[in-house]
Amino acid sequence: MKRYAYFPGCSAETVSASYHLSAVEAGTRLGVEFEEIEDWNCCGATPYTNIDELLAHALCARNLAIAEREHLDVVAPCSACFKNLYHTNACLRAEPDLADHMNYALEADALRFEGTIAVRHLIHVFVEDVGLEAVRRKVTHPLTGVRVAPYYGCQLVRPDRHDGYDAAAPRYFEDLLAATGATPVDFPYRLRCCGASLMVANRPAALAMVRDLLRSAVQAQADVIATTCPLCQLNLEAYQGDVNREFGTEYRVPVLYFTQLMGLAMGIGRKKLGIGRELIPPTKVLECVARKAAAAEAPKTAEVSHP
């Protein structure tokens, strides 16, 4: 059993509860245990860096210091939380002065940053630590014929990290989707930003960015977009109505978390994966899973009728 200090992030409690549920379910099925960081606080998102860099570091340093007490690497399912925690961890390790400054603040909460643990994104844990072969072995309902657009987004692959992934042309999301039996489509906009908090700060800009992504996914004939981040999921799914109104389009593309697709392929029940909370039902995916389930049932029924 692999263990990690799990940082759910503020959205996990509500808007992206299905990501949280499916991450834990998929993890359990693959022998990964996520231990929630005790009394974690918000990562600061982008507004903290807009106001004060040191404050932004302090928020992340507190979470890191709590996880360090357990000697566990931190895992964040949200790409923005991941980027912030990773960034602070790297900055404090590189600059002892900055770490001293933070430790002076952390003292007030009886904590200390030593820089002994790593920060990981959930998808990297599944791809690297669990491994694609292990995922493939657990797949009982392969998502055959389902065309999935792997949407990496921006915070997952940038900025210049040294974790060995090719930031310009990553492949691991495609490989993970292929392991579930699905068909990863060639999705040219997979590394483009979803607009993030511009949805509040500059709505027209964010809607145009979402439109570009949806158009790219539709051109690639995707049945569903898979995301690794709650904000990407929200922007891409919940604002499709606004995009259609604004640009006269008729997009209706379901957007699921990659963990939900993994869970379905491993035969985990819909409810446990938080499926049903979408605004656009992922019909094609669910039909495929239902067909696989029926096929698995069929021989059993035959046995019963001819004992």
Added chain:
Amino acid sequence: MPPATYHTPSFAEEISNEMYATGTRGLNCCIQCATCSAACPAVAFMDHTPRRLIGMINAGLRDDVLNSNTFWTCASCYSCSEHCPKGIRPSELMYALKRYSIWKNRYRGDLVGPEFSRLFVKTIMRTGKSYEPGYAPAFIFEGGLRGMLREMQFGMKLLAKGRIPLLPSRIMRVESFRRMLSRIVPLDGIA
């Protein structure tokens, strides 16, 4: 003894100082190639492209820079930083300009970004966690009555799916959390 002379930093130097901790190369390395502008997914909504903004900073056009919406239109996707051939990180520059304009209290009144950032920071200072419905009412009037009704409809759809929290959540050790932050910045007036 000669009278003490003080060097008054230029605008470009002030901005560079703001970027000190981010490991970026100085703006004076910029060769105006516009790779940053080409890499930016939000460039169409900026009044000056990132390339042009860097040129304006280097030329000392302080007022024009601060009156620009460019840095508040940055979504922090780091695409520019990934591609700059000179090792400048324009995304860090945008953050620096946001901080500078808030610090100097000098930004365009029609922008949502500055107030949104302030409200977000205050909420977390108070509770340790983010609470989206807490910010929405402050900006719901931006789009007029029609925009407001649309925004409410949108909220109801998410609510029906159990995706909007009814109550803000907070961390357990709020007191020591706030003591910690007050060792970084004075909290009076912020939260």
